[in-house]
Amino acid sequence: MKKSERLNQELIFLSERSFFQLKDLMSEFEISKRTALRDMTALEEMGLAFYTETGKNGGYHLVQKSLLAPVYFTQDDLTMIFYALQSVKRLSVTPFDKSYPQIFEKLLASLSKRQKDYVLKILDVLEFYDIPVISSSTFLRQLLEATVEEQLLWIDYQQKEHLQQVIQIYTVFYRSGIWFFEAYVVDEARWKTYRVDCLLACEKADNQEKRQSRKELAQSFRSFYQDYLDTPFKCEVDAMGKEHFLKGAYRDMKLQEENDKSYIVGRFNREELDYLVHYLITFGEHVTVLEPSFLREAYLEKLCAIMKRYQ
Structure with a gap:
């Protein structure tokens, strides 16, 4: 050590x-x-x-x-911390009040001149490109606090349909420019994935009797999705498709190598068919949908709809 x-x-x-x-x-x-x-x-x-x-x-x-005294950091430790900050620079919306520039300047001011000069030189030649937040997420901080405090929330939600529900959040996550959260819908005894930017209102539920512990939520989450994701699928991908998959794989999907060929395998529910087809379309010519047959048919139907736009 x-x-x-x-x-x-x-x-x-x-x-x-x-x-x-x-x-x-x-x-x-x-x-x-x-x-x-x-x-x-x-x-x-x-x-x-x-x-x-x-x-x-x-x-x-x-x-x-x-x-106690602050933790001691080596020069490499400091560089890694500032690079990590740089990597989230484009996240204009986070659950926290402090912005990237505020934290960056505060940390930078605590360094010696030699350390500061070295860190700035490194950051000048390193870049991190990712998708910035593409929509507002007004309730993000409130959602995170409710998750940590294991509270039930009443939400008013509008995406494909208008919903008013009491939920308990299990996790909040960021993917491809959008904040999401996984939550247990109390009255329906099921799980659902929500977009934060589709929330119209959010407040602590009046009745907290049915809230669960973090451990209970985790067990419920695993149990529900074991039954919910009832349809296996398989798609063949070439080298470019494999790279595309590794850049942004979804839950319950994995890459499988068989006889020098690469396959995306996983499980989904038929309710998620449109989402899965949309995801597979992003692979372009680098994917071949193998099974199940109704997924392949839905994929081809979407391709035909796209082609009709150019006829």
Whole structure:
């Protein structure tokens, strides 16, 4: 283990203690007494406040242990953090109040001039391209908080149909420029995937009696989709199709190699037929729909509809 990593682990280890002895560090991290003493000096230089007590039962007492020093980062650690921030730069809508520029500037200001110059040079030559958020997501923060607090929500929702439902959210996720959430529909005892930008209203439900724990939701989610996704499908893809799949695979799909050929295999429900056909159309000439037959027919029907536009 590198010294910087060990120092970080030591900070975490000490955060649970008000008092410790040198032998505790030696035992926990399998280091010599000399190394442990050097680490204590390094931790003190990083800002860890403590005082020593001599004698047979003496040791180190931490001062204000709830305010431990910040974790120590190497230059590579810092570069990775700023690159990760750069990767979400185009997410103009997030569940959090702070924007990318605010966080970026705050972190940058905490660095030394040498560290700052190095990070800026790296970011100047690295780019991250992805699809930005393409629609507004007004209720995103509220949805995330309700998910964490395991609350039931009343929602007013308009996509293909107008819905007013009481739900409990299991997960919130981002894909291809759109925020979604998976939720349990209380009155219907089923699961549904929603688009955040299709919410018209959202508030905490008056009656919270039927809410479930995170563990119960996870079990319900797995159980429902094991039965719901009742139709297997299989499509052959060439090298370009394989690459396209790896860039944005959906849940319950995987890539399978057989006899030097690549296949997309998975399961779906017939209610999702239109969505699956639309997804397969994005592969262009690089996919061949094999089974089931009704998926292949729906795919060909969509291709014919597209071709008619040019006749």
